[in-house]
Amino acid sequence: MLERPETEVLVRARGLTKNFGSFLAVDGIDFDLYRGEAFGFLGPNGAGKSSTMRMIGCVSPPTSGELSILGRDPVRDGSAIRARLGVVPQEDTLDMELTVRENLLVYGRYFGLPRRVIRERTTALLEFVQLADRAQDKVEPLSGGLKRRLTIARSLINEPEILILDEPTTGLDPQARHVVWDRLFRLKQRGVTLILTTHYMDEAEQLCDRLVVMDHGRFAAAGSPRDLIARYCSPEVLELRFDPDLHDAAVDKLKDFSAERTEVLADRILLYVTDGDAALTAVRAGGLEPLTSLVRRGTLEDVFLRLTGRRLED
Amino acid sequence: MAPIAMARPGWPFSSLSFRAFQCWLLRYRRIWRSSVWSSVLGPICYMGALGFGLGTLVDKHSTASLGGVPYLAFVAPALLATGAMNTAVAEASYPVFGSIKWNRIYTGAQASPLRPADIFRGHLMFMAMRLAMNCAVVVLVMWAFGAIRSAWVVLAYPAAVLTGLAFAAPIAAWAVTVTVETSFNYIFRFGVMPLMLFSGTFFPLSQLPAGLRALAYATPLWHGVALCRAFSLGTAGRDPAGMLGHVAYLAVLAAAGIWAGARTYRRRLYV
Numbered sequence A: 001m002l003e004r005p006e007t008e009v010l011v012r013a014r015g016l017t018k019n020f021g022s023f024l025a026v027d028g029i030d031f032d033l034y035r036g037e038a039f040g041f042l043g044p045n046g047a048g049k050s051s052t053m054r055m056i057g058c059v060s061p062p063t064s065g066e067l068s069i070l071g072r073d074p075v076r077d078g079s080a081i082r083a084r085l086g087v088v089p090q091e092d093t094l095d096m097e098l099t100v101r102e103n104l105l106v107y108g109r110y111f112g113l114p115r116r117v118i119r120e121r122t123t124a125l126l127e128f129v130q131l132a133d134r135a136q137d138k139v140e141p142l143s144g145g146l147k148r149r150l151t152i153a154r155s156l157i158n159e160p161e162i163l164i165l166d167e168p169t170t171g172l173d174p175q176a177r178h179v180v181w182d183r184l185f186r187l188k189q190r191g192v193t194l195i196l197t198t199h200y201m202d203e204a205e206q207l208c209d210r211l212v213v214m215d216h217g218r219f220a221a222a223g224s225p226r227d228l229i230a231r232y233c234s235p236e237v238l239e240l241r242f243d244p245d246l247h248d249a250a251v252d253k254l255k256d257f258s259a260e261r262t263e264v265l266a267d268r269i270l271l272y273v274t275d276g277d278a279a280l281t282a283v284r285a286g287g288l289e290p291l292t293s294l295v296r297r298g299t300l301e302d303v304f305l306r307l308t309g310r311r312l313e314d
Numbered sequence B: 001m002a003p004i005a006m007a008r009p010g011w012p013f014s015s016l017s018f019r020a021f022q023c024w025l026l027r028y029r030r031i032w033r034s035s036v037w038s039s040v041l042g043p044i045c046y047m048g049a050l051g052f053g054l055g056t057l058v059d060k061h062s063t064a065s066l067g068g069v070p071y072l073a074f075v076a077p078a079l080l081a082t083g084a085m086n087t088a089v090a091e092a093s094y095p096v097f098g099s100i101k102w103n104r105i106y107t108g109a110q111a112s113p114l115r116p117a118d119i120f121r122g123h124l125m126f127m128a129m130r131l132a133m134n135c136a137v138v139v140l141v142m143w144a145f146g147a148i149r150s151a152w153v154v155l156a157y158p159a160a161v162l163t164g165l166a167f168a169a170p171i172a173a174w175a176v177t178v179t180v181e182t183s184f185n186y187i188f189r190f191g192v193m194p195l196m197l198f199s200g201t202f203f204p205l206s207q208l209p210a211g212l213r214a215l216a217y218a219t220p221l222w223h224g225v226a227l228c229r230a231f232s233l234g235t236a237g238r239d240p241a242g243m244l245g246h247v248a249y250l251a252v253l254a255a256a257g258i259w260a261g262a263r264t265y266r267r268r269l270y271v
Helices: A049-056 A078-082 A100-110 A115-128 A144-155 A174-189 A201-207 A225-232 A244-254 A276-285 A300-308 B016-060 B071-092 B094-101 B105-110 B116-144 B153-175 B181-198 B210-218 B220-233 B240-269
Strands: A009-020 A023-034 A038-042 A064-069 A085-088 A162-166 A193-198 A210-215 A218-223 A236-241 A261-264 A269-273 A292-297
Touching (some): A023 A193, A023 A210, A023 A218, A038 A049, A038 A201, A049 A064, A049 A193, A085 A144, A100 A144, A100 B016, A144 A174, A174 A193, A174 A201, A193 A201, A201 A300, A210 A225, A218 A225, A218 A300, A225 A300, A236 A276, A244 A269, A261 A300, A269 A300, B016 B105, B016 B116, B071 B181, B071 B220, B094 B105, B094 B116, B094 B153, B094 B181, B105 B116, B105 B240, B116 B153, B116 B240, B153 B240, B181 B210, B210 B220, B220 B240
Parallel strands (some): A162 A193
Antiparallel strands (some): A210 A218, A236 A269, A261 A269
């Protein structure tokens, strides 16, 4: 038989819907997830990302629609599917009473692994997340970043084919986030399929091959980070900040300016242009003097703003 | 696919429930020292105060209504059954609630092959273990106090564990649905306390008015007390049908709890 792992669909959803009472959390989404890719759900809080993750994690039955994971039905075969998944939940569920190593032992036992296998894997995994020297320590006093890395190590104890990460770096300081990203990138290199949610555009850009922008339970757009930026955003963005008293007047004046698009935020004005420096010169020539100005490349944040009219972290 | 993880579970040591039980066992290894003292000191205090203190007063009068035995022999098996109830309530209330709200043990276990029913049964196995431990301690204390009148007491021990399970299973099934922790106060105030006082524990039910007596007969603790007492005093042979009735009552309650728990856990954990 001809194997084509690069096109193997691991998760397939059609019209996937989740209601909580009258609240529609996920509103009929369709997607296919391929083996070996990193797939991201980008969206603000309450967009339906976590609900989708829980359905893929087989701990939340879909209200309607079709969902198949590893070719199986999550409602009927949840236990067998979960045996092949790794889950990094939004909030750590580590056992604070136990040591780092014991946390992996408990988890390995959940998966029915023999102690010897757990011991070997634990050593390798703690090495991988750079926690080997803390193996005998209690979990409680570990920093947020270390706890997150332990959660990741724990989720890998069963050598999962799919790793589900719900907001993997929320609440971490920038340095800790970079360590986590680096480890996730290495996992991807090893062929682990990653599904992650995030409301950080830099995280999505760094890690995801493909992503969907999610808002109000639906997909607003889908594609690779580069595609999305090219499709929904100008090459450069000029950010202008004015004296708060002059902010409204500046907005009026900039209306006549020939930007591709203008976004007015509470504290800033964003001009979507091809050449940021040229645009800034033109703005100044028009008699406007911003307090600060910044020329930058278009990002997923801009894509999101364009698609939903809101900022990601609101 | 990891073939080991998919190994067919064989009952009971590789069953999914047993995997959940192992988690509790590992945690208990860390905290058992603190729990041992209350398990041992509790029965000693009760038996000392009631058996020697109160018992000396009672024994000065006729103990005919106690069946002609010293008060200590009368009250000790009741303390065994009551202790089982208290252990059950303690293990099945806050720890279950906390496994969702505080330490999130259930939430973590959910992301593994364990199903809600496995998580429930595994925790219940641990409760059964705690019951078996605590009841054994009480039986030993009874023996040390000279409160045991018959070798049949070996059956009082499983009877006490069964009494505990008749409480633990239904309470755990309910506790998993609780969203505010103050709900547990109802059990303690309107459940545990009246049961402990009015189930023929400290005085025979014949001392109660008929209406209250009928109510006491309907409660699980009375059946547990009656069973433990009959075995400890060696009087079980006089009423074998009654004994079977007690066992059946407690077994049905435990079974109903086990049945309900699989459903309530599923409803709570699979949302």
